[in-house]
Amino acid sequence: MSFDEQYNEPEQSEVLIVLDGEHSVIPAYEHAGDAGADLRSSIDFTLAPFERKLIPTGIRIALPAGYVGLVHPRSGLAAKKGVTVLNTPGTIDAGYRGEIKVTLINLDAHEPAVFHVGDRIAQLVIQRYVEASFIEATTLPGSDRSDRGFGSTGIA
Numbered sequence: 425m426s427f428d429e430q431y432n433e434p435e436q437s438e439v440l441i442v443l444d445g446e447h448s449v450i451p452a453y454e455h456a457g458d459a460g461a462d463l464r465s466s467i468d469f470t471l472a473p474f475e476r477k478l479i480p481t482g483i484r485i486a487l488p489a490g491y492v493g494l495v496h497p498r499s500g501l502a503a504k505k506g507v508t509v510l511n512t513p514g515t516i517d518a519g520y521r522g523e524i525k526v527t528l529i530n531l532d533a534h535e536p537a538v539f540h541v542g543d544r545i546a547q548l549v550i551q552r553y554v555e556a557s558f559i560e561a562t563t564l565p566g567s568d569r570s571d572r573g574f575g576s577t578g579i580a
Contacts (some may be wrong), residue, residue, distance in 0.1 A: 439550060440486040444523060447541045448482030457497045460496055460547025463526060471537045476510055479545055485533035487518040487550065489501050494549045495526055501545070506532030509546050516548075524548070 441450055444466075451461035466482030468559055494515030497508040510527040526546045530537045539545065 431516070435473055435493065437488055437550065439488070442484045443482060444484060445482040450543060451483070453476055460549045462544040463495065463500075463524065463546045463548050465539050465541060465543050465545050468540050471528060472521070473533050473536065476527060476529040479498075479539075479547075481524045481526065483524055484521055485524065486521060487516065489497055490552055491514065491518055492551055492553050493524075494551060494556060495524070496547045498544060498547055499540075501537075505535075505537045505539045506530060513549070514546075520566055 443450065447466040451463055463481050463483075466480050469479060472479060475545050478524075481546045485493065495509055495512075495514030495516065497512055498558060499571060501507040507528055507530050510529045514526065516524060
C-alpha cells in the first residue's frame with residue numbers, strides 16, 4: 425500500500441439517499457479527510473435557552489448491512505452558540521429508512537439560537553460495526569482493571 429493510499433484515500437461505501445423536500449441537501453464532507461458529513465436543517469427554527477427540538481433534515485438513507493450512521497454534534501455550534509446534539513451520538517441503524525432528524529438543545533442560559541434552512545446542525549459519521557453474540561457465563565475472565573469504574577484512574 426502506498427503512502428497516498430494509506431493516508432489520503434479513505435475506504436468508501438455507497439449510501440443510497442432520498443431527498444424528501446425542496447430544502448433537502450445531500451450530506452457533504454467539508455474537508456478531505458473529515459470523518460463527519462454535515463447534516464443540514466430543512467426548516468427555519470429558533471432554540472430558546474435550554475430548549476430542545478427535533479429538527480428534520482429532509483433526507484432518508486439506506487446504509488449497507490454492517491454499517492451504522494452516528495449523528496455527532498458540530499464543535500463550532502457547541503463553542504459559539506452552546507448548541508449540541510442531545511442524544512450524542514444518535515444512532516441510525518442500517519435497517520432504518522425514515523427521515524433523519526436531529527435532537528438539538530441550546531445549553532446557553534441567556535441567548536436563543538437562530539437557525540435557517542440549510543444551516544449545518546450536526547455531523548453524520550458512517551462506521552462499520554460488529555454484531556455481537558452474547559453468551560451467558562457465570563464468571564468473567566480477569567483483567568487489569570477488574571470492576572473498578574468511575575474515578576478508578578485518579579482525579580485528573
